Amino acid sequence: MTGTEQTSSGQTSAEDYEALRASVEEFARKEVAPVIGDLYIREEFPYDIVAKMGAMGLFGLPVGEEYGGMGGDYLALCLALEELARVDSSVAITVEAGVSLGAMPIFRFGTDEQKARWLPDIAAGRALGAFGLTEPGGGSDAGATRTTARLDGGEWVINGSKCFITNSGTDITSVVTVTAVTGEKPGGGKEISAILVPAGTPGFTVSEKYSKVGWNCSDTRELFFDDVRVPEENLLGERGRGYAQFLSILDEGRIAIAALSVGLAQGCVDESLRYAGEREAFGHTIGSYQAIQFKIADMEVRAHTARLAWRHAAQLMLDGKPFKHEAAIAKLVASNAAMDNARDATQIFGGYGFMNEYPVGRFYRDAKILEVGEGTSEVQKMLIARHLGL
Template sequence: MFELSREHEAFRASVRDFAEKEIRPHVAEWDKAHHFPVDVVQKLGHLGLMGLTAPEEYGGSGGDFTSLCVAIEEIGRIDQALGITLEAAVGLGINPILTFGSDEQKQQWLPDLVSGQRLAGFGLTEPGAGSDAGATKTRAVLDNDEWVINGAKQFITNSGSEITSLVTVTARTGSREDGTAEISAIIVPSGTPGFLVEPVYDKLGWHISDTHPLTFEDCRVPAANLLGERGRGFAQFLAILDDGRVAIAALAVGLIQACLDECVRYANERQTMGGPIGRKQGVAFQIADIDVMLQASRGLTYRAAAMRDAMEAGESGAPSVKEFKHAAAVAKLYATESAVTATRIATQVFGGYGFMEEYPVTRFYRDARILTIGEGTSEVQRMLIARGLGLPVE
């Protein structure tokens, strides 16, 4: 079984302490009010969590990817919505600019994002382009020294908060010789004329997270806002999603841990028929299943994170990109499906109370479902795994 280092476990303890003190006392109220706590999000930056993987020259700590996964797990153990806020801020907001941006773009945008004072969104999904992200219909036409963008994006995290500074979007910028679409990535600053942030979604879960549809109507940005190489936007975003799958797996691990904690506590406290319900095999065995899923999910997740760190460090014997992609898909599939199962078991253990909003397992149940959908559905993960095995799956 993969084990974290002492340093990672010490880091886990510090993040857990923050989450217990700054998030747990308020999370039920925020969830009920659909409140996005800007001050707490910025405190995540003050703690250094937004800049975990960014170089010191931009205000980051130059840490490893495993540390980011630990932080996401611990924040997600208390609240999944703030966990995804952190995951999206780093993985989808900072990483595209850090990985593909020019020196000028990095200097302009990264310091505020890394410090957590500002957020950035990642505009890939569209009304007709979800799992088939290559079907992007948003277009960007180069008019002299400006891109003119028209189209729409949906389900975009951290895209409309009061501290959002930009959204990076994919758009068709032309056609290739074979007739396929040329897709590029372009940085669109918040407040740009023609960039409309639609009202926040009324979601099943993740009530604290900031999520909006976006509309672009003759939105003009400088040609210099092209992120990376023209025509490589789709490939760039797919590379970003590989890391994101592992990060979502870490978020799922946090949720499974939360279910286990709540179930063990409740099964020892709840009295029925002369004793705690935890002595009943029908209850105890279900809780044991949660622990099995937790340990397996955590092992798969941190194995994939360690592979990512080994690749980044250029270690001898480091896995190939193909091996990492396979491990990321396996971790994402197993951990997120397990999280959905764990929340179902948890609400069952709590019985009627599991259906009442005053108990956290109800929020867990609502929050879990999106994990098997966002950043690649379970079906997409199975397709990637099958392809990795050499199967000719479409």
């Protein structure tokens, strides 16, 4: 697969977006679908799939070509995420977190030296980056950071812990960006900065992987920092701007999670259509009954509407216009669609929907976290209400 090409006006052409989408759709159908069910049951990280996605350039889609990326944009990334999630969300979130949380903070805020050191391997899928923000006592209140970092002899000394961190403990994880309190603001309050911590640094340990309800092929861990020392130049961006930097990254990430959610919602439609045409009850395929037809129609409407929402937010972002409000709407609408469609698909499948061997069972388990990660539904409503002046 080649990278997306830009027209003379600087915009990627519709034909190239479609070519990318189609290539990822084919990859998900041929390479992911046949193997992901067994990996999911065994809770194994899909290293072979990650390597193949890296060779396709998916981890470097919005990263500049000078750092080994594809030189594309966020819309291209989101198109890929939607197609991956139509088949499996663990694979999709591995790419989403690897790009949005692993690569993009470095690409957006890193020095030339930091970009040259970390981005080529991440963009090629040879390595994964992670972002350590959430803490056990923090949750949605990311500003309540307790992890600390102090300067000592030209080094940052980091102490604290993080939880629910994706891609942080794989065999190919290379670096984790960590938010830490580095002082006090002149007017009071915590000065929070972002610092790059290479995997394997003494004092930096990762827990065993969590036992999760869903996303079973995704790597998620708790991180511990005990007098971890890294060079002063590992500061990412401006000192004291770590929290603000993360918020801007989170706005972009909400569009990506919305696209992933739409993929899961559409996957539920795909599987339900197939099953409704095969399963017979009372002498007819269940798809001939209006109750099933209406349920699938509602599912399609949800997926279609949510897709319009994330694409609108993505287009505003590409046009350089404010998109925070639209990103929150997209994330809220799409995660709701994913959860509702997963529930309806499981109902259509009946008892078989409760079996791990069928994709809809996996979709049902994976859907709930979409209403929590990258900002809960309640946080999205808070942002929307704030935009309206409430």
